[in-house]
Amino acid sequence: MLSPTARTTVTRGRHRAVDDRDQLVALLQDALVAHLGVVVGDHPLVLPTAFAVDPDGPDEGGSLYLHGSVAAGWLQRALERDVCVTVTELDGLVTARSAFHHSMNYRSAVVIGRARRVEDVAERARALDLVVDHMVPGRAATLRPSTRRELAATAVLALPLAEASMKVRAGAPVDDPEDVAAGVWGGHVPLRRVAGAPVPDADADQRVPEDVRLRAVDLGWAAPRAG
Amino acid sequence: MLSPTARTTVTRGRHRAVDDRDQLVALLQDALVAHLGVVVGDHPLVLPTAFAVDPDGPDEGGSLYLHGSVAAGWLQRALERDVCVTVTELDGLVTARSAFHHSMNYRSAVVIGRARRVEDVAERARALDLVVDHMVPGRAATLRPSTRRELAATAVLALPLAEASMKVRAGAPVDDPEDVAAGVWGGHVPLRRVAGAPVPDADADQRVPEDVRLRAVDLGWAAPRAG
Known part of the structure; x- marks a missing residue:
């Protein structure tokens, strides 16, 4: 509590x-x-x-x-x-x-x-x-x-x-009941934070470490499947 | 300025x-x-x-x-x-x-x-x-x-x-040059805010008004094509 x-x-x-x-x-x-x-x-x-x-x-x-x-x-x-x-x-x-x-x-x-x-x-x-x-x-x-x-x-x-x-x-x-009864439109728009693909530095290994990759996925990055 | x-x-x-x-x-x-x-x-x-x-x-x-x-x-x-x-x-x-x-x-x-x-x-x-x-x-x-x-x-x-x-x-x-030279990985993970599909109230018109639809698209919602 x-x-x-x-x-x-x-x-x-x-x-x-x-x-x-x-x-x-x-x-x-x-x-x-x-x-x-x-x-x-x-x-x-x-x-x-x-x-x-x-x-x-x-x-x-x-x-x-x-x-x-x-x-x-x-x-x-x-x-x-x-x-x-x-x-x-x-x-x-x-x-x-x-x-x-x-x-x-x-x-x-x-x-x-x-x-x-x-x-x-x-x-x-x-x-x-x-x-x-x-x-x-x-x-x-x-x-x-x-x-x-x-x-x-x-x-x-x-x-x-x-x-x-x-x-x-x-x-x-x-909303006020009058506005609902009058047929006015109401709703909501969900928002969330999402990650993009991790960006390795130009002078770093271009393979992203697993912890960073997993974090990006956890934050909504749609990682491409391993090919 | x-x-x-x-x-x-x-x-x-x-x-x-x-x-x-x-x-x-x-x-x-x-x-x-x-x-x-x-x-x-x-x-x-x-x-x-x-x-x-x-x-x-x-x-x-x-x-x-x-x-x-x-x-x-x-x-x-x-x-x-x-x-x-x-x-x-x-x-x-x-x-x-x-x-x-x-x-x-x-x-x-x-x-x-x-x-x-x-x-x-x-x-x-x-x-x-x-x-x-x-x-x-x-x-x-x-x-x-x-x-x-x-x-x-x-x-x-x-x-x-x-x-x-x-x-x-x-x-x-x-980063410090020593860490770069040592081959440690470095990079960044982009983040952004994105909207989901607008949610009309249960007792409202299920068609989303154009201003709300456009705002959701502007905030990154991938709207389905009109069918």
Whole structure:
């Protein structure tokens, strides 16, 4: 069960809040980009970022991992005050019978909390592996270890999943009965993210590694049959 | 030319900043969801939202329009302090030769500024039409006018596009020469958003209106040939 506080409780469209931690983790594992909100001076700054989730991580409720350059301006701000990480997957356009009821189908999670800078060597390595494996499952194990210099240039932050909420909208529009009775057309248009064929670098082996091939297929690439 | 200030100047990866307003507007017209950041008390809150852009709108640099329920908690906060609207389109996974150089291909715009509540009746109506037409071009003109009650329940905000920055990453990974020389595989996996077949409501005409059909095709739906 999610434990919403006053900060993450969904106050609009409460019926779309989801009290299911498995569904939250599933969305975080499905999505590829998070939007990180930090307060910088007197204004918010929202940045897209890669991330990973470890439902069994050491933070309360599990850990959401972010990483960035140690020189990034937002990094220090993200440690000084609470941050917000929002993950949204767009699932469709809701083409209702009136402008008012036009909407989108989506799954969205909002996580608020104080980020912790991960200093433990083993946890840092694991978190960075999770970020790579979040993009392409299994890939981290196929790569050389990070160098000392690479690790020194990279900050890893962990955000507890304790304070989180989720909203989901799916399916048909919710229209006014008068508009339905008047015979106005309504429906929805499903949307999904799909991969194209993996593109090997010009100076790389033109055979795509199995982990990358499988990930592209998993993301909807219609791979040609082996000939 | 974009006019970045200290707040939106891209400080990391400066070579990915884009000084081209046409490219900014193109991204804003291509993307369907924005992430709105507001400061609520002592923490940021980031919410996904529909939006529209009017490059010739009355605000400096053009107008980005948001709408929401007048009862939404974030709305008052969004007017009291500066907000940040970030729009990101994910274009691919960059499967580099090392964990460190793994990345994503994307286009992302960050707009910071003070939102203006749109009170003018004509501008409000136009902004709401733009939000609908942003989802399905031409659809607003096919719908009944909004009722007085619907308009009273809906707040429209306009954010100037004056203070904006953009980052774009595309193509192959940037790898260390040693990893390339060692023959490690590197490449990327293109990603795009595609529509499925429009789904008419059970109690609606099963023929999909032309505007919705064209939008689905435009978003990648492989429509069957008319038989």
